[in-house]
Amino acid sequence: MISNLISLSRIFLIFPIIFCIMINNIYLAFLLFLIAGFTDFLDGYIARYLRQESVLGANLDLLADKIFVSSLLIFISFHFDNLIYLLMTILIIAREISIGTIRQYLLETNKENKAKVNFLGKFKTFFQIFSIGVAMIFLDTEFSSIVEVVVVIAAALSWLSLLNYSYEKS
Numbered sequence: 001m002i003s004n005l006i007s008l009s010r011i012f013l014i015f016p017i018i019f020c021i022m023i024n025n026i027y028l029a030f031l032l033f034l035i036a037g038f039t040d041f042l043d044g045y046i047a048r049y050l051r052q053e054s055v056l057g058a059n060l061d062l063l064a065d066k067i068f069v070s071s072l073l074i075f076i077s078f079h080f081d082n083l084i085y086l087l088m089t090i091l092i093i094a095r096e097i098s099i100g101t102i103r104q105y106l107l108e109t110n111k112e113n114k115a116k117v118n119f120l121g122k123f124k125t126f127f128q129i130f131s132i133g134v135a136m137i138f139l140d141t142e143f144s145s146i147v148e149v150v151v152v153i154a155a156a157l158s159w160l161s162l163l164n165y166s167y168e169k170s
Contacts, residue, residue, distance in 0.1 A: 003047035010064040080139040084148045088155040095158040124161040
């Protein structure tokens with residue numbers, strides 16, 4: 001299905017984004033990043049438009065989001081050598097692992113209808129992606145403190161969405 005290929009493209013775009021950052025071509029990295037971020041919207045839209053929504057597609061979208069966000073958060077933390085960004089990265093990834101474990105438990109206990117993503121989870125993903133884009137452009141400038149605030153908000157939203165998800169499912 002086309003939408004699944006679009007989800008997979010998000011994973012494969014990680015490599016040229018990282019390469020462009022490494023060779024200091026931040027604007028090309030950011031352009032590729034925007035394209036990858038747009039695929040997060042596009043895959044679901046196309047699946048709905050073509051009436052090809054599936055459990056596999058929904059899970060592939062979630063997996064692509066987690067790999068995309070986690071990989072870039074880790075790379076940016078070390079590339080720009082920023083401790084606050086690294087600590088928030090650890091919190092965000094810990095949340096992603098936790099939610100994955102909760103979802104797996106719900107699926108194994110035949111509560112799959114409770115494992116669906118809610119609005120706060122989608123907004124959290126958008127804000128995480130936003131924080132990565134802001135970091136790509138501004139973390140190595142005099143505006144790095146703004147980036148740190150944005151990533152702290154992203155981490156807080158991540159854990160808030162975990163609490164919301166856990167409360168909603170209990």
